[in-house]
Amino acid sequence: MKKHLTFIAGAMILASAFYACKKNDQPTAPGGSEKAWTGETQTVKLNITGDLVVMESPLGGARKSANARINSDSVLYAVDVRVNYAPFSQGILKRLDTVSLEIPKGVPYTIQIAAIKPGSGLGLYSRDTANLTKFEYPIERLTNFTMTKDTYGPFAMTNRFMDTLNYFTVARDSSGYDRFRYSELDLFWGQYYGSAADSAKSSININMRRLTFGVKFEPVNFPGGTLIVDYSGQAAPRYLPVTTANQKQYLFSSDRFKFLPDSLTETVYLQLLWRSPDGTLNNFGTKPLNVKRNTLTTVRITAPSNSSLPVSLNIFEQSWKKDTVVVW
Structure with missing residues (x-):
């Protein structure tokens, strides 16, 4: 069954997977990225600032992020965490107010986030596959709306994840889609360069820029x-x-x-x-x-x-x- 999510006036983080000037464009082995991080990790809270402000729900955060409501007044988020340009964790989330992010500890790392709203259009095009949601280019991801550190399998991380924020596959109607350089979406993006000194932090501020x-x-x-x-x-x-x-x-x-x-x-x-x-x-x-x-x-x-x-x-x-x- 095909569907589109009329995203999603809440926010979609869609993580650009690469540094701006030093993207890794090499193809990965079938099934995922090279190797998983084996070092120490820590958990931090994400605070979104700048052109996009995310406020915690006045009704409380009892629901799990994977079960949050998806409708025309909600938001999707996609997050990409990297160590030495290699994927550490990736995911597409439905909310941030209840999400704590696992990051590597004691080493430099990057976080990139893209928040996607439908704007004046119908939002991103997606398909249902085995009770999961499949997004097309440039997300190219099967998701259960949680973060993953998998290196193989259906949720495996990839180097090419969100390597551009142009040419999104946008729903034209209930079954068709368009893909143009300028996507009919309202898009926000931010990145954070972490350091070993972040080991003492319990939260991270990410400044979002409207694109x-x-x-x-x-x-x-x-x-x-x-x-x-x-x-x-x-x-x-x-x-x-x-x-x-x-x-x-x-x-x-x-x-x-x-x-x-x-x-x-x-x-x-x-x-x-x-x-x-x-x-x-x-x-x-x-x-x-x-x-x-x-x-x-x-x-x-x-x-x-x-x-x-x-x-x-x-x-x-x-x-x-x-x-x-x-x-x-």
Whole structure:
């Protein structure tokens, strides 16, 4: 049976498995990663800060994380812990407020987390396999929603786990999916470089960075018809009725926003077409749209009062405020 999780307004940690500049891109042996960590370990609590705030449930944390509710108002988390670039533990979790994380003790290590929300779309595409959930690229993981240190078997860790935060497999409907460079998701990411001195810590703060940009369309003076938005193959195209096009914001994520300074932009090539009520297709051309992290860009398309062409395009920007996510 196929399904999608309309994730998940709570948070999904999806751990990028590699360092930014020194990723290990070598394929692993079938079944998992090289060898398990055999040294001493310790347990710490994760505190999420920055663009994403995770608050403990006011109803208490009696439920186990693997049994937490999954719905459109919940959040998934994925975590990746590494020692010397090799996997120490990996997992996809449904909540963090009750999770304590096991980490290596007395050595340098890294933790990477990605939190995934559906944003304006239907969320990640997934399949049921043997009563477990299988996520497609770039997660490529069968999960029971717990952390694992397995090196072989169905839950084995891999070096390629979350090696990019682009090209997510996103649900298009109840059975189909899309995969584009800019995924229609609201995505948060953070990493922590641990040291031997962390042996004295009982908790770790991880600063989360929102990797999302938004686009909104406002057709003005159009006598009806459909606005066709094409992102030149970089994101899923949209067919927007002119009368309701301005009622929704479309959220997309980009891996480049992990390290791109806020003063710099990501360029999206936008093509706009208009299918008039009589069926005539009008091509408004393609232009680069420079989008910013954590910023909503509004594209206002104004047709002349006599409905002739060309139209004028005006672009406006509006920064978002920090999200607060409550996990229950």
